[in-house]
Amino acid sequence: MIPIVVCIIIALLCAVISGVIAFLAGVNHRKKIAEFTIGSAEQEAKRIVSDAIKTAEAKKKEAVLEGKDEIHRQRAEAEKELNERRKEVQRQERRIQQKEETLDKKLESLEAKDEILNNKNKQADERLAEAEAVKKSQFEMLERISGFTVEQAKDFLMKNLEDELTHEKAVKLMEFEQQTRDDAENSAREIISMAIQRCAADHVAEATISVVPLPNDEMKGRIIGREGRNIRAIETMTGVDLIIDDTPEAITLSSFEPVRREVARIALEKLISDGRIHPARIEEMIEKARREVDATIKQEGERAIIEAGVNGIHPELVKLLGRLRYRTSYGQNVLNHSLEVAYLSGVMASELGLDPTIARRAGLLHDIGKALDHEIEGSHVDIGVDVARKYKESETVIHAIQAHHGDVEAKTVIACIVQAADAISAARPGARRENLENYIKRLEKLEGVASSFEGVERCYAIQAGREIRIMVKPDIITDDRMILLARDICQKIENDLEYPGQIKVNIIRESRAIEYAK
Template sequence: MDAGAIATIVGLLGACLVALVLVLVARREAGVQREQAERDVASIKDDARTMLADVERRERRLTEREQQLASDRAAADELERRTRADAEAAAEARRAATRMVEDAERDTARRAAEAERAALAELESVTGLTADDARAELTRRIAADAQNDAAAQVRRAEAQARRTAEGRARRIVTTAVQRLAVPTSSQSALTVLALPSDEMKGRIIGKEGRNIRSFEALTGVNVLIDDQPDAVVLSCFDTERREVAQVALEALMADGRIHPQRIEQAYAEALAGADERTDAAGHEAAERAGVRGLHPTLVRTLGRLRLRTSYGQNVLEHLVETALLAAALAAEVGADVEVSRRGAFLHDIGKALTAEVAGTHASVGADLARRHGESATVVNAIAAHHDEVPPETVEAVLVQVADAISAARPGARREELDQYVERIDKLEQLVAAHAGVRRALAMSAGREVRVVVEPSEVDDFALPQLAVAIARHIEADLAYPGEIKVTVVREMRASATAG
């Protein structure tokens, strides 16, 4: 054989040996795996036998528990049956006891009613009063005692308030009035102009009186020359006409040339300057009162009040005075000084518009101030100064006080005689209309009213209530400047004659 064949045979033999080795190795590994599998199966069988034994034990325990539960259920059923029987017995006993209590209560109520009727009949026979009469008498006495107690408490409270408040209020008002010491501002229907010289009278009269006739015809004002030696008097009920005539006559006297044409020119200039004088008066009053930042419309409206009077008191001067008083009072009591000053200065501004706008001057003025940017506190002070709406702040009350002080100062205001008599008579009639009033006497020029009552109709406890009722009646039905003090007098007199 050649070498190639030998090599091939050797290669085949090597391959066969390798294959044989691999087969042997595979068989050995298979045997090892079979042995491991047999051991695993044996272990699983052991575990299964253990689990089966455990399951059997648990089944036996479960059976025992079910038997115990059945026994307990039977005992519970027996207990429930016994409990239900006991509850039914208790309910029956409760119902029986309730019936016995109700019977006893009805019997007791019947006996009590019979005893009450017997006692009431005996009481009525002894006292001579029925139950309704006794009840009414008791109610009357209780009401009378309560009213007397209330009146006594009111008197004590008023006395305490008076002791603590009157002194301080008097000091505050006195301090404010003394600090100001403003002059009175009463006006009349006359304006007096001083003459620079005697010959000015002749110039004003003119040749055959043509100048004075022309002046009176243009202005609608009466010119009185001979009433005072060194003065000329302008008389007219219309303050606007009188003011225009005053300005025109002052311009004529300053110029010295007085004739019909010059009179017409001076009158036209006086008319044309009315708005300027109005604005100037409003600004000057606001400056004196210390009020700043007013809307121009408010300033002009205030200026119109320079020609308006109330009971002879110039309204613009009254506003300045009231503003100063309110500011002083606010500083004394710790209120807002600027709000008090502003509300007092504007409180009567509606009087300039009452002929043009419907409503009271307080409501008209409040609406005007609201529309021109004034604060709610100032508007309330204006609207409430105559109690048409309730005052919401202490500043509004101070405006009322300052208004009353300015109006009630001696000499500040005046009335015509017939108006004064009519007001006093109306005051006395209004007070005399109250029940129990024997006589009403107006005193101190209508600033005080004394009320004499019938002692048999009005007792001492009812005097404070009657005084308050009369004061409220006067406030509601009577228009008056300042304040009216009401004093109620009860006097018991007895007389006898020895024969």
């Protein structure tokens, strides 16, 4: 057993030794290979360094050559620029030299002229001294001959001249004043007569009644209604008195207020054409008629400014002009009167060489206050001035409105023209009727007295002022209070107004409840 183990150990030792020898042999071989590789790398590095040095030397030589060429080129350019500047400087020097020579010549010429002027000034001074001496000698001679000094002679001449001028001036002024007065009167007559001749105005005055035609007499009964309910509803809602008499196929509407009468006429015509006449339908048609009248007022205002040939009037003033269509002054329609005054003012302004547009504008607006005089306290002149100023009318127009009745002194020719045109329009035959205006004022005062009491909603004077119909607010005036209110209104009418006969005070209190079934 032991020899086998020893053999194994020996074999192992031999194997180990063989491995070590082989390893050392391999290490030695790799070392030789590495040394050979390092030697080759050092040779290659030396070759690369040598090539780099050669390339650097070549680049250096090229750079030096390029630098020399650039320096040479820049030096040539600098010399060229220097030569050009030197030439420019030489040209400037020659130009300056020429200017100096020209200035020297001008200076010599000016000196020569200055010398000539000095000589002429000396001669002028000498001649002036001679003239002064001659003048002095002549004055001395005149003083010896006349016996007056210079101041005394001046005073004497001025006094005589003033006396002559004063006399001549007084004579001429008298002649001119008389001539101007005669010419002005003749011109004024011609202008006014020409304006009147060229004014073809309507002579028809407004009435207080309107007639509505009927298709047949049976319609009268339908308008009256059962127990008179339809006619009462119409009169109550419009404030117009319906007169149904024996006149065939016609109903008469009576009211001093043209707007109410027009609303009632339109509503009645609509009811007749529709055929359905009952209180609810009557109320609906009256509201439609009121809207139509409002539209007509606007259209009438627009028509008036077109006919008058003016523009730029505020829309609210246009509406007020339309309201004048339903206003009367002593029986004369105020809108027609305003158009007539505008036309007359334009004609007279043209004849006088003034602006006819401003004159027509002032004439058209001169009575604008009458559209509001029943709503606002004060005269129509003051109301018109305030309204015109509110809507930015010119001072010329405002002054013409203010002065057209002589409340203030007319300071412009336009104001005088409007004043004259207003007088012409009012004074022509058939233009106005005094009695109708007094009648309308009396009825307006009657309505004003009734409206002054608390709780009164609306009131209408009917039957030519023999009856006042008053609608009261049911939530304020009770049935018991109605009796006391009627007595108070009667007492105030008796104390404040003058009227013929007697006036019936008719108070109406109505409560309504409206609901719709759906």
